[in-house]
Amino acid sequence: MNNIILMSYLSLFLPFLAFLINALLFHSSRKKHAAYVSIVLSGFGFLSALYIAVFYFQSGIAPGKLILWEHLFLKFTDSLHAHFAFLLDPLSIMMVVVVSFISFVVNLYSLTYMKDDPSFSRFFTFLSLFSFSMLGLVVASNLFQMFFFWELVGISSYLLIGFWYQKPSAVKASKQAFVLTRFADSFFLLGIVLISYIASTFSFETLNSLSLSHFSGSINLGFISISKLQGLFLSSILIFIGGWGKSAMFPMHIWLPNAMEGPTPVSSIIHSATMVVAGVYLVARLFPFFALFPSTLHLIMVLGIITAVFAAVIAITQKDIKRILAFSTLSQLGYMLFALGVTSVVLQNESFIHPLGYSASIFHIFTHAFFKCMLFLIAGSLIHAVHSNSLEAMGGLKNKMPWTYAAAIIGVLAISGLPPFSGFFSKDEILIAAFQSEHFIVFALALVTSALTAFYMFRFFFLAFHGKPRSNSTANVKESFGLSFPILLLAIPSFLGGYAFKKLLFQYYGPGSNNLNVFEKSMQGDWIPFASSFIVLVSIFLAWYFYARPYAKIQKSLDSSNRPRFYKWIYHQFYFDEIYDALVQQFLFKGIAQTIRFFEDYIIGGLLKLFLFVIQKLGSLVRELQSGWTPFYLGLMIFGVLMWSLIAKLPI
Amino acid sequence: MTLLNCLLLSFILFGIGVFGLLRRRHIVAMLISIELMLNAANMNFISFAYFSKGDASAGAIFSLFVIAITACEMAIALAIVIAMYRRTHSLDIDSLRGLHE
Numbered sequence A: 001m002n003n004i005i006l007m008s009y010l011s012l013f014l015p016f017l018a019f020l021i022n023a024l025l026f027h028s029s030r031k032k033h034a035a036y037v038s039i040v041l042s043g044f045g046f047l048s049a050l051y052i053a054v055f056y057f058q059s060g061i062a063p064g065k066l067i068l069w070e071h072l073f074l075k076f077t078d079s080l081h082a083h084f085a086f087l088l089d090p091l092s093i094m095m096v097v098v099v100s101f102i103s104f105v106v107n108l109y110s111l112t113y114m115k116d117d118p119s120f121s122r123f124f125t126f127l128s129l130f131s132f133s134m135l136g137l138v139v140a141s142n143l144f145q146m147f148f149f150w151e152l153v154g155i156s157s158y159l160l161i162g163f164w165y166q167k168p169s170a171v172k173a174s175k176q177a178f179v180l181t182r183f184a185d186s187f188f189l190l191g192i193v194l195i196s197y198i199a200s201t202f203s204f205e206t207l208n209s210l211s212l213s214h215f216s217g218s219i220n221l222g223f224i225s226i227s228k229l230q231g232l233f234l235s236s237i238l239i240f241i242g243g244w245g246k247s248a249m250f251p252m253h254i255w256l257p258n259a260m261e262g263p264t265p266v267s268s269i270i271h272s273a274t275m276v277v278a279g280v281y282l283v284a285r286l287f288p289f290f291a292l293f294p295s296t297l298h299l300i301m302v303l304g305i306i307t308a309v310f311a312a313v314i315a316i317t318q319k320d321i322k323r324i325l326a327f328s329t330l331s332q333l334g335y336m337l338f339a340l341g342v343t344s345v346v347l348q349n350e351s352f353i354h355p356l357g358y359s360a361s362i363f364h365i366f367t368h369a370f371f372k373c374m375l376f377l378i379a380g381s382l383i384h385a386v387h388s389n390s391l392e393a394m395g396g397l398k399n400k401m402p403w404t405y406a407a408a409i410i411g412v413l414a415i416s417g418l419p420p421f422s423g424f425f426s427k428d429e430i431l432i433a434a435f436q437s438e439h440f441i442v443f444a445l446a447l448v449t450s451a452l453t454a455f456y457m458f459r460f461f462f463l464a465f466h467g468k469p470r471s472n473s474t475a476n477v478k479e480s481f482g483l484s485f486p487i488l489l490l491a492i493p494s495f496l497g498g499y500a501f502k503k504l505l506f507q508y509y510g511p512g513s514n515n516l517n518v519f520e521k522s523m524q525g526d527w528i529p530f531a532s533s534f535i536v537l538v539s540i541f542l543a544w545y546f547y548a549r550p551y552a553k554i555q556k557s558l559d560s561s562n563r564p565r566f567y568k569w570i571y572h573q574f575y576f577d578e579i580y581d582a583l584v585q586q587f588l589f590k591g592i593a594q595t596i597r598f599f600e601d602y603i604i605g606g607l608l609k610l611f612l613f614v615i616q617k618l619g620s621l622v623r624e625l626q627s628g629w630t631p632f633y634l635g636l637m638i639f640g641v642l643m644w645s646l647i648a649k650l651p652i
Numbered sequence B: 001m002t003l004l005n006c007l008l009l010s011f012i013l014f015g016i017g018v019f020g021l022l023r024r025r026h027i028v029a030m031l032i033s034i035e036l037m038l039n040a041a042n043m044n045f046i047s048f049a050y051f052s053k054g055d056a057s058a059g060a061i062f063s064l065f066v067i068a069i070t071a072c073e074m075a076i077a078l079a080i081v082i083a084m085y086r087r088t089h090s091l092d093i094d095s096l097r098g099l100h101e
Helices: A002-024 A033-058 A088-112 A120-138 A144-161 A168-199 A204-209 A228-246 A254-260 A265-274 A276-285 A287-293 A294-317 A321-341 A356-386 A402-416 A424-434 A440-465 A481-508 A529-545 A554-558 A564-570 A574-625 A630-647 B003-025 B027-051 B057-088 B093-100
Strands: A066-075 A081-088 A216-219 A225-227 A344-347 A348-354
Touching: A002 A033, A002 A081, A002 A088, A002 A120, A002 A225, A033 A088, A033 A120, A066 A144, A081 A088, A081 A144, A081 A225, A088 A265, A088 A276, A088 A440, A120 A144, A120 A265, A120 A276, A120 A348, A144 A168, A144 A265, A144 A276, A168 A204, A168 A228, A168 A254, A168 B003, A204 A287, A216 A228, A225 A228, A228 A276, A228 A287, A228 A294, A254 A265, A254 A287, A254 A321, A265 A321, A265 A356, A276 A287, A276 A348, A276 B003, A287 A294, A294 A321, A294 A344, A294 A440, A294 A564, A294 A574, A321 A356, A321 A440, A321 B057, A344 A630, A348 A356, A356 A402, A356 A424, A356 A481, A402 A424, A402 A440, A402 A529, A424 A440, A424 A481, A424 A529, A440 A529, A440 B003, A440 B093, A564 A574, A630 B003, A630 B093, B027 B057, B057 B093
Parallel strands: none
Antiparallel strands: A066 A081, A216 A225, A344 A348
């Protein structure tokens, strides 16, 4: 047991150690020390995480919860404490393993990818900080610790997205990501405050076993008085808004595609295991609490499915390969969230939980992390080789980058969800969950999304790897082993991960709370895997027909100027960037900010100037007194003495 | 000769001293005015001692002290005056206005 505790410290603090070493010792070094430190320490971090996982699942403790260590962090009142702890349960250990593995692979990849960058060591410093904060987030045993690391994730993603701060677009994107997620986080914080006020606890354990009948009476929010039940409901919404922003759900999604301005390994780690799944993780972590409020779960479901379809539609038209993958991440996150949402079933005014959605969502977090990370690394390799993000410059890379090509086949098949690749298992569970819990509209939209997913992923695949080279730089490309090796490392779990994890899934991954009504009556959905595979195959065929058949008009299909209006709408991502810009520019800057500026300049500034004027006049008066004219001094002295005795009546 | 007469005399002397100190611009004249004021104070000492019922010598001793200290003070003051004269070639107090900066 002591071993495990030591391992848990190691797995959490080795990335932090790497961060400290890089930040303090190698911050200006041009050599590759920083990378080696990060790679070795994150490698050991991964091994210790794996050790904990093996121990946990073999010792028979699973699926029980275990707090390996706990330190008092802040004492708010006598009963309300915030702890810094390491929580071990199936969900957290799965995330720890995935995060440390992805972080190790991305570090390894960046060694080659970033090798010519002048701020090489700064990159590894931030990357280690990023993995540390995400690890701290997933092992949190209470909301406060989670929020603490949540913010650390925010700041380190800000630093990484804006890593190339010479590029104005990167600076803009990093600010956008930070401000948008901060905006959502402020609601999260409000939710935490509200819930700790009502339930007087931060601990997930307590929150997840709340029973609503204990909460009667009302609380005063200052301007309005609400019942405690409403307060809990409100806090569940507020806490979810935190995840809404972090997981970039519609309409707060715009920071995610723009975050592509960062280096590709950063996109890879942000999109696969860290940052964006934090929102999904939050909902999964507090799931029994959210399940007390079916309306919240409905909100989650609706948002999830809207984002899934919306992002998949946009991804079809994009030409920047990183943007395609970014929108595909959005769509997959939507998948995970609506899978959590469809667990809620309301029958005859009674709410039930259909646990399959929960397990499926966690399963999808797991499989998605690997194949999405791999796809991003592949995109990074392509960009590294071709020196362009655009599909217009690629084509015909199949023979020049055979290893990458092989990995890409696995990746796109995994994300499209064809058996036996990992994505198939998790996507299917999600579809079955949606079907069995009788949310048929959601189920239909999810099927459409899965068809769209297969289509845009194969569009990317065919346009990048097949056909003829469409630019000079594409014609003489070499594959680099330093880039392909990490990709191949990821290809293994992308291929086999689904099958391996499925065994663990139903044994250990349930919502895990006994005060939920479980939805028993379930419809059979045996035909769903066949139907979805068929749809995927049709989509793949369509993608082949449009983009890779021998006489395909690729130039025409890549042309985005000569298109119907609807296509342009999609191509410009429904003008959400512009809408946000207009909102921020016109409403925030010109409207509110200008008004406040006016107030500041003329009213506060005016008062200040008046004050300054009076002080200055008084000052010059005093200065005039210091004339240097001796009789005046003497006269004043005598006058002063007289006044002293006459007015103050002091004896002299 | 009453106490009132003596005090009136010293008051007048003091007033002349104050007036002279404020009105005269010649440094030596100002010093003399200060001397007048000090002597007015001396007169007060002596006359209070004289008209009170105790031993009159206490007043005399005080005025002796004052005279001695005035002598020292004047020595320093005249030294300053000479230094000033060397510097500005003038004994006008207004020529020293520049000192305050």
